[in-house]
Amino acid sequence: MGSDLFDNGSAPAAASGYTDAPRRVGFFTDTSLCIGCKACEVACKEWNQVPEDGLVFTGMSYDNTQGLGADTWRHVAFIEQRKPLGGQVGGGGSDGAQEFRWLMSSDVCKHCTEAACLDVCPTGALFRTELGSVVVQEDICNGCGYCIPACPFGVIDQRKEDGRAWKCTLCYDRIGAGGEPACAKACPTGSIQFGLLEELHVHADQRLEELQASGMDDAQLYGRDPGDGVGGAGAFFLLLDEPEVYGLPPDPVVTTRDLPSMYARAALAALALGATVAALFSAPRR
Amino acid sequence: MSGAAGAVEDAGHGGRSRRSAEPGPTSYYHRPILHRPTWEPVDIAGYLFLGGLAGASSVVAAAAQLTDRRQLARGAKCGSTAAIALSFVALVHDLGRPARFANMLRVFKVTSPMNLGSWLLSAFGPLSTVASASEVTGLAPGLGACATAGAAVLGPLVAAYTAALVSDTAVPSWHAGYREMPLVFVGSSAAAAAGLGLVVAPVAESTPLRHLGVLGDCGELLAEGAMWRRMGQAAAPYREGTAGRFQRAAGLLTVVGAVGAATVSRCSRLAAAASGLALLGGVSGSYEGRAAVNFLAGAFHPPHLKSRVPGVLAGLCDGNRSSCGPGVYLLQRLFHLISPGGPLSDGCVARAYRVNGPGLHTLLGGHPLGLGSRHHVARQDGGEDHAQPARRADALHLLCRPADAQRRPSEIVRGLPHSANPLRVTAGLAGHPWPSSRRSCRACSWVCLRAYLTKLRVRRVRVSALG
DSSP: OOGGGSOOTTOHHHHTTOSSOOOOEEEEEEGGGOOOOOHHHHHHHHHHTOOOOOOOOOOBTTBOSOSOBTTBSEEEEEEEESSOOTTOOOOSOTTSTTOOEEEEEEEEOOOBSSOHHHHHOSSSOEEEOTTSOEEEOTTTOOOOOTHHHHOTTOOOEEOTTTOSEEOOOTTHHHHHTTOOOHHHHHOSSSOEEEEEHHHHHHHHHHHHHHHHHTTOTTOEEESOOTTSTTSOBSEEEEESSOGGGGTOOSSOOOGGGGHHHHHHHHHHHHHHHHHHHHHHHHSOOO | OHHHHHHHHHHHHHHHHHHTTSOSSOOSTTOOSSOOOOOOIIIIIHHHHHHHHHHHHHHHHHHHHHTTOHHHHHHHHHHHHHHHHHHHHHHHHHSSSGGGGGGGGSOBOTTOHHHHHHHHHHHHHHHHHHHHHHHHHOOOHHHHHHHHHHHHHHHHHHHHHHHHHHHSSSOHHHHTTTTTHHHHHHHHHHHHHHHHHHHHSOGGGOHHHHHHHHHHHHHHHHHHHHHHHHHGGGGGGGTSHHHHHHHHHHHHHHHHHHHHHHTGGGTOHHHHHHHHHHHHHHHHHHHHHHHHHHHSTTTTSOGGGSSOOTTTTTTSOOOOOOOOOHHHHHHHHHHTTOOOOGGGOHHHHHHHHTOOOTTOEEEOSSOSSSBTTTTOEEETTTOOBOOOHHHHHHHHHHHSOHHHHTSOHHHHHTTOOGGGOHHHHHTTOTTOOSHHHHHSOSSOHHHHHHHHHHHHHHHHHHHHHHO
């Protein structure tokens, strides 16, 4: 009866108490279309006024932002592999020396159906919007940092100079004014698609079939399955290789699933402590 | 064109040579997936130690008082209060925004162990303080006894909840031990309290403490062994590097303390104190070790855990969907009326997110599953509170006095000057006006409390103005 406390079902906004919530929106990032232009990173920074995140040269292909964090809400990954792309025929020798593919993927907060960051936030600074996304309220966050180890994707992080936690808001402000998120608006190839999540699911399934039919056997959807460890993601991906290759956890699970058990065990341990002390002190003195 | 191709080739070789040692799916340039926790080792590990010490000491204090062990009771009470006061300092110091520490209490949220812990500490701290103040000054012994009893009830929870706090994360080495970690924490807090008791109490009063120290140590070591066996690969960081050294030193001190407590401590006060210090050192060392695992040298997420090890990367959840029991459900029903009120008027959110369009719904109060959020959906365009009347009504009958229930908070607080709200500044909410609390919830006891405090404050101001 109380299971809804730890289970959002398929409609997180409704489970959060919105009675007439609009349909859930989200991102579908089709990495097969990504050309690594980083327009999404720039647009996100510009619109959300995200500070500079370190001007370094990493040598990690064309990736100098390295990963999502407090000051990187969109991150384009670049992976170089000695594999052919789909049914592509490599030139040159039989040892595959000429085979090469360059995978690019724009990563973002997953806006999980069951979001660990939001579950553990002690102040209520993280909240579920009526659109199903997960947003930090910067005027509430007191920088306790609990959300950071709770996120199984390593998305949310603390801004050092500021003390608070920051992450993608799914451009809550733009959507409210009838727009679409800045990254999706700026994406020149349609790799980042924004829309109603149900429609994106249908479209993604079709796209996956197309790609597999064209010989990309490793293509897979990530975050599409509502039965996964986080109840499905509000931002899901079409990947051309295993999730680990892109720096994504292969099987993320929201940590609060085990919380009832943790509480029960903590209560039992507390009882044991009280009982032990009582027994020891009530023993007759010698 | 050729330049670009050359760059690709170079980068490709670099990336390939780094990855070539690993077959199959690999990581993204060996970067850990999780972010490193931002908690400071001294603050949080110190809190784990001090909180456990305070919690178990309060139980020892109550038991000592009941069995007429005066010096032990006094020492345990004072030790508990000192430890919990230091804990508070450490916890606030660790916040990114220390001035906003009171935001911890703006919602009641069972899905957040840190939130429950804040409520727990905010009850335990004053009780412990009253108990020790009464003990030291001799004033109000009845009140002191009540406070001692209250602190003894909450103390074990203070010692145990931190296990849920630490394991309710995605860090594999933290989460994977959630079954045994409460026992480890409780055992070590019992040993710490026994150690403190041995230091402060005369030999004549310390018999139960010696047993408690040995039992606590045995419980801790056994539970820890079971925890590590279950964790498998995820336990490796506890044995390596700095964390491993802390753990070994702690283990040695623990054994020394336990043996000393069991043998020589009954002979002389000095030996007892030494054993007690060894117990305390062992416990604090193991807490430090536990924390050092995660904070030092990035060991919390070693590279070999990044590959697809079933369960490990994902936090070793077994995937079964647990549901909470009736107790939690009752708590939810009881407390979902506690709302944040002030800071999140929809106007503030609109400002914060630069949204002015009609039709925006704003969730007041934080947690989606949470308590306090469910009935606080306000609609910006209509300016009306769309709180759900049924839920509000049942909450109303549970917590509010009938007289308050009939009054809107707006009636209570309207007309009072903003500066008269004593909680506004302490809660880090300066700059946020009242209107949301005037408007949003008639049933909210939080608002009622604030209104009451405001009234007190205003009355005092008026009196002083007259005077």
